[in-house]
Amino acid sequence: MDYERLRKEYRDSTLRRVDLDPHPIDFFKRWFGEAEKAGLCLPDAMTLATTGADGAPNARMVVLRGVDERGFVFYTSRESAKGRELERDPRAALVFHWNEMGRQVRARGNVEQMPFEESARYFRTRPRESQLSAAVSPQSVVIESREQLESQARNLEKRLGQRPVPVPEHWAGYRLAPNEIEFWQGRESRLHDRFRYVRAAGGWTMERLAP
Numbered sequence: 001m002d003y004e005r006l007r008k009e010y011r012d013s014t015l016r017r018v019d020l021d022p023h024p025i026d027f028f029k030r031w032f033g034e035a036e037k038a039g040l041c042l043p044d045a046m047t048l049a050t051t052g053a054d055g056a057p058n059a060r061m062v063v064l065r066g067v068d069e070r071g072f073v074f075y076t077s078r079e080s081a082k083g084r085e086l087e088r089d090p091r092a093a094l095v096f097h098w099n100e101m102g103r104q105v106r107a108r109g110n111v112e113q114m115p116f117e118e119s120a121r122y123f124r125t126r127p128r129e130s131q132l133s134a135a136v137s138p139q140s141v142v143i144e145s146r147e148q149l150e151s152q153a154r155n156l157e158k159r160l161g162q163r164p165v166p167v168p169e170h171w172a173g174y175r176l177a178p179n180e181i182e183f184w185q186g187r188e189s190r191l192h193d194r195f196r197y198v199r200a201a202g203g204w205t206m207e208r209l210a211p
């Protein structure tokens with residue numbers, strides 16, 4: 001396959017220091033809103049990178065489920081690979097890639113587990129089918145077949161009838177509290193614009209990075 005033919009030239013986009021907000025979360029919300037308004041597919045999809053017990057990196061796609069001045073929120077099983085890795089080493093990184101806009105956002109920081117009731121409140125807003133799946137799936141564990149999972153979900157639904165799906169004990173919300181956030185805007189001739197915010201005492205410092 002000729003990968004070179006996939007090369008894309010970025011045009012008509014800039015990111016200047018005067019465009020930025022003093023607080024990176026406020027600027028992230030602006031960019032996220034623009035991605036939504038542009039009709040991008042899955043603007044809330046983000047890569048989550050963690051560290052395994054052997055020190056090797058591990059990454060997967062997760063979904064952003066909230067963001068405020070405290071950080072970026074996502075949900076998963078505490079017993080999943082990422083849940084176990086975060087318990088062992090809470091340092092992690094996130095990447096958003098909005099290809100159609102030629103933009104990326106990177107964040108690094110420590111991840112903290114949210115209170116169970118806060119996680120349970122979100123769990124109850126999910127579609128019932130998703131609740132059933134989360135309740136029966138031993139995430140990241142080797143299983144015999146898909147039919148096994150589907151059978152367990154059907155059996156649980158039958159046992160519950162019209163009753164709510166109990167929130168699994170392993171269900172958890174996580175928040176990455178960033179100490180660095182970088183905004184990347186593609187530019188022509190690969191002279192991209194990159195600005196990095198670094199948390200400092202009482203606020204954030206901002207610096208331009210070479211592409």
